[in-house]
Amino acid sequence: MPDALLDRLVGLVSDRAPACGSTSVVAIDGPSGAGKSELAGALVARTGAALLRFDDLYPGWHGLDDVPPRVAAEVLAPIAVGQVGSIARWSWVRDAPAPPVRCPPVPLLVLDGVGSGAAAIRPFLSLLVWVDAPAPLRRHRGLARDGETYAPWWDVWASQEATHFSREGTAAFADVRVATGG
DSSP, X not given: OOHHHHHHHHHHHHTSOOSBTTBEEEEEEOSTTSSHHHHHHXXXXXXXXXXXXXXXXXXXXXXXXXXXXXXXXXXXXXXHTTOOEEEEEEETTTTEEEEEEXXXXXXXXXXXXXXXXXXXXXXXXXXXXXXXXXXXXXXXXHHHHHGGGTGGGHHHHHHHHHHHHHXXXXXXXXXXXXXXXX
């Protein structure tokens, strides 16, 4: 990720008051394969922030819409009042719930994933970043990342994303828009 982009994001979040108790929360949202995780990883490396990856939370290939309200209720609402949030992870190997991840209040929390900028989560956000790329490039990246496991599910997931983003209007609420690869 370009240093200028990371500098801009760090500056923006530093200039804003935390919206989740004493925790500033940055959501990095956008469609699959856009580059969200790369940006989230770079931001975490730059700031030392905690990271919550939504890929660890979706309950299977049809579970996108389940995650945002759960993150709001089980993670962000507790953090906002100084408590530790906890949310069940998903084992993609076992196709079943996995032990929960605990999320204590921290100075900076980065949410990485589709749905992280949903309406249920927005009241807790200090910054919403929308990441996108051309559809053919996103598909190529997604399949290169997850291999043949993702291939039969790409269209299922893409359809959920389209419905979710249309309903939520996430891109319109973004504080920063990032275009990758084109």
